[in-house]
Amino acid sequence: MNASLDGSNHSSSRPFCLLDAGYPEALDICLLELIVIVFLTVLIISGNIVVIFVFHCAPLLNHHTTSYFIQTMAYADLLVGVSCLVPSLSLLHYRVTFLPESVICKAFGYVVSVLKSVSMTSLACISVDRYIAITKPLSYNTLVTPCRLRVCILFIWLYSGAVFLPAFFDWGKPGYHGDVFQWCADSWDTWAIFTLFIIIMLYAPAAFVVCFTYFSIFRICQQHTKEINERRVRFSSQEGEAADAQPCPDKRYAMVLLRITSVFYILWLPYIIYFLLESSSVYHSRAASFLTTWLAISNSFCNCVIYSLSNSVFQKGLKRLSGAVCVSCARHRAIFQNS
Structure with missing residues (x-):
């Protein structure tokens, strides 16, 4: 550690980090970057592990066909958190020396981009599933079968890859810019054609599907x-009773998914804007690259938080899981004290 603070050895011993450009106290800035990455990594991994365990421990959640896509999204987000261990280890001086840095950059950027694409397309499929459930409730069970859901999930992974x-x-850099490897930041450039290709094939269709389906869902629910309510008012007026407004049965569940989708695009919008500006050679900033990318990656934690706070069945499953863990801990503690 002392050698890394010496003038001659400082630049060679310390790891590369995006936020050190232009700052005199580069080591402190790199430490801040490490704290942000490690903090998000821990939140993403722990949060999505809890979601996956709750789904396996709460049978009621598996009655919804949407749970297939929610679990797919949770597994993809969990893998995002695991993949974030790579930049964490890099900033902690653990480097993969037996592979060229260019190969590590391309592999890491590809994996993170594919995993986030799976999350995005899963959200689009969730909106389509809810749209079919509301517009065609009688034929829903014949249209949406477990076999077709599995094929759809397989297609999501293959298409994203x-x-x-x-x-x-060498078409250009994919959708990851929070580089902790110098080759990624300095030598791997984005290209406008590849950026346009990704937007046309992924971002634009997913955004259009989500906006169209949820707009249609809320219009139908209204x-x-x-x-x-008109029928209740009519019958209650005939019987002389007060009528209470009753919401659409699917509206609450649609609101949960809408919150997840809205937060997803809010967190990803700054990154997409920066992606377009950098690809067009209009604006390039290492700090903006880091901040927008890790803001987007933080969505992998926000998904599980929003779902756990918005879904009553999920909350019951979480309480059941927490109770089982507490009982198990108390049992082990009693055995340890008796022994």
């Missing part, structure tokens, strides 16, 4: 709520 595959053939 195929979209970013050209990055290995119409159903209005019709139900």
Whole structure:
């Protein structure tokens, strides 16, 4: 540690970090970057592990076909957290020396981009699933079957992997810019054609599907709520009773998914804007690259928080899991004290 603070050995011993450019106290800035990455990594991994355990311990959650996509999203977000251990280890001086840095950069950028693409397309599939459930409730069980859901999930992974595959053939940098490797930041450039390709094949279709389906869902829910309330008012006026407004049964669940989707695009919007500006050679900043990318990656933790706070069945499953853990801990403590 003392050698890294010497003038001659400082630049060679300390790891590369995006936030050190232009700052005299570079080591403190790199430490701040390490804290941010490690903090997000711990939150993402622990949060999504809890979500996955709750889904396995709460059978009621598996009654919803949407749970297939929620679990897919949770597994993808968990893998995002695991992959974030790579930059954490890099900043802690643990480097993969037997591979060229260019290979590590391309592999890491590809993996993170594919995993986030799986999350994005899963959200789009969730919105389509809810749209079919509300617009075609009688034929929903025949249209959406477990076999078709598994095929759809497999297609999500294969499609996401195929979209970013050209990055290995020097088409340009994919959708990851929070570089902790110097080769990624200095030598791996984004290209406008590849950026446009990713937007056309992934971002734009997913955004259009989500906006269209949720707009249609809420319009249908408002119409159903209005019709139900009119009927209740009509019957209650005939019987002389007060009528209470009843919401659409699917509206609450749609609101949960809408919150997840809204937070997803809010967190990713700064990154997408920076992605476009950098690809067009309009604006380039290492600090903006780091901040926008890790802001987008933080969505992997926000998904599980929003879902756990918004879904009552999930909360019951979480309480059941917490109770089981507490009982197990108390049992082990009693055995330890008796022994």
